[in-house]
Amino acid sequence: MAEWRRTCYAGEVSTSQTGEKIGLMGWVQRRRDHGGLIFIDLRDREGLVQLVFNPETDSAVHEKAHNLRSEFVIAVKGVVQKRPEGTVNPDLKTGEVEVAVTEIIVLNDSAPLPFMIEDDTDVAEMTRLKYRYLDLRRAPLQRKLMLRHKVAMATRNYLTRNGFLEIETPVLTKSTPEGARDYLVPSRLNPGAFYALPQSPQLFKQILMISGFDRYFQIVKCFRDEDLRADRQPEFTQIDAEMSFVDREDVISVMEGLVVEIFKESGVVLAPPFARLTYAEAVGRFGVDNPDTRFALELVDLTALLSGSGFKVFADAASKKGVIKAICVKGGATFSRKDLDDLTEIAVSFGAKGLAWVKVTEEGWQSPIAKFLSDAEKEGTAKALGAVTGDLILFAADKPSVANTVLGRLRTNIGGRLDLIPKDRLNFVWVTDFPSFDYDDAEKRYVAVHHPFTAPMDEDLAYLDTDPLKVRAKAYDLVLNGSEIGGGSIRIHRSDVQAKVFEKLGIAKEEAEERFGFLLEALKYGTPPHGGIAFGLDRIMAIMTGSESIRDCIAFPKTQKATDVMSDAPSPVDQKQLDEIFIRVAKKA
C-alpha cells in the first residue's frame, strides 16, 4: 500500500486539479459498462466522482474495471480531466471533472447488497437497522452524523470559551427512587447490590459545584428504562451544564448563546433573546407545557361566560372548579362527520368525556349543543373566539388539566391536519415558573414536576407548608417547535430547604438519608448557589436535520422494544456469568 496513497477525497476533486495525477480510495457506487468505455462512480464520505476506463488508453486497467461491482472497495490512480463538452453532470458537485484511471487495485469485494446505497430509500427501517453499517453509508445519514459532530464541537468550543470545564461523571451510580425507571447493573463484588446507570449526572454536577469547579459541562449518555417514542430512546445524549453563583437569567443568557452557536452549524442565524412564557401562560393558551408557537389556534377560556349555561356538561364542569375552554378552527365548518369523530376519539383518549362542537354557518350554529345555549352566550362565545361563518368551535369542559390537555392535543392535531404549521420556522420559547409539585392521585402524594433538587421561588417558600401546589419552581424548559429540547433549574443549595422538599415529597427522613444522604451532607459544607440545564442532543439534531425520528441522528439506535437488531442486544447470558453476579432469572409470568 505504500505507493497507494489517497491524495484527496472523491467528493472533493475539482477542475483546479485538471492534469494532476491523484490517488483515490473508496467504494464503487455504480458501474456503467458500455462494453468499451466503463464509468465508475467512486464514493467516499465527501461525495462522488466519476472514474473513466478507456480500453484504447489502457486495456489492462479497463479489463479490471469490468469485474467491479457495487460496494467493492478500490484504490485508483489517475489523471483529473475536464469532461468533454456536453457530458458535464450539473447534479454532481464534481460533475465538471472525471478521473482517467491509470492504475487500480481492488482492496476488497462485496457480497450483493440487501438494499441499494442511495439517498432516498423506502427500505423497511428494520432492514436498515439490521444492516446499519450499509444504511450509514447513505449520504443523508453521513451528513447528519457529520453535522452532529460539528454541533458537539461547537458546544465544546463555546462552553470552553465561557469558562466551562468538561468533567466526566460515573456511569455506575447509585439508584434513586424518584424519576424514571433505572437501568440496573449487578455488583459482582457486592452480592445483591446494584448500580444504576445515570438518568442524568444531576447529583454529580451539583457536587462539582460544591467542589468549586464553578462551571461544568459534559456531553454525556443518560439512561432511562422507559418505553420508547419517535423522540425518545432509552439511552440518549445530553449536553449537560451547571454554573455557580447564578440565577435563572444568567443560565438562560449563557445558554441562548450556546443555542445560537449550535444552530450556526446548520447555517441558521438565531437572534436571542428567545420568547418567554410562564408555565401558566403556556398551559392556558396552548394547553401544554411544550407549546408549538409556530401557529395560533389558541385556547380561549369561556368559563365565566358559560358557567350558567343550560348545557349541563358546561354547568357541571364550572361548578366543580373545572373550566370551559374552546378553540376556533378557521374554516373548520367543512370538517366531515368522520373528521369530527376522529377529533372526538382524540379528545376521549386524553380524558375528555366527549367533544362538543359548533359549526358556524350562514344559517347560524349547527351543533348538537346549540339548543342549550342562549343567544347571548352564543354571541359572547363567537366574539371571544373571533368565530365567523365557516369556522368550527371545539369545546372542552372539565377539570383544568383535562380541558387544557384535550384542547392542546386537538390544537396540534388540527394544526397538522390543516397544514397550519410553517415548516421552515424555528420557534424557540423558554417556559418558566413551573409548579414545584404535582399531586399523584394514584400514589396519594406530591411528586416533583422537575426534580427534587429544584429550588422553589423565594416568594413561594411560605406555601411549602400551607399549599405545596402553589409553590412555583426556579425551573425552565427550552421548547423548540413544540418539542422540549432542554430543561433545567436553579438548585436548592441549603440542606434545610432540601430536607423540607423531601419531606413534602413524602420521602421519609431515613429514606432521604439512605438515598441522597451524601448530597444532604455535602450541602452543609459551603454550597454555592448554583443552577444549570441539560439539552437533548438527539432531539436538537432531529429538528435541525428535519428528521422524523431521533433514530436518524443516532449512529446505532434501538428499536421500539429497546433492542439492537444489528448486534441482537439484549440477549441471554451464560449461567456461569449469572452465577458470578449472584443473579437467578425468574420464569416469565
Next chain:
RNA sequence: GGGGCCGUAGUUAAGUCGGUUAUAACGCUGGCCUGUCAAGCCAGAGGGCGCGGGUUCGAGUCCCGUCGGCCCCGCCA
C-alpha cells in the same frame, strides 16, 4: 399494560368473491454495446407468502394464537 397500522423474491410493492404453474419493478447473473451518470438492449436465476395451529375438496386470501417492526396512550423526576 392498552389502542392503531404493517409483515408476499435480495428490496419495494400487486395479488379481485378462497380456485390452474404467486405477478411487476428495481437489484442480481450472463450476453451485446465507446460518453454514460437511475446508462441502454436481450436472456436468465430467484420466493411459496413472518411463524404455529384451525376451517375447507382447496388458504397470501377466512379464523385463532404467536413473533417482529412502526405510531400513539400510560410511563418518561
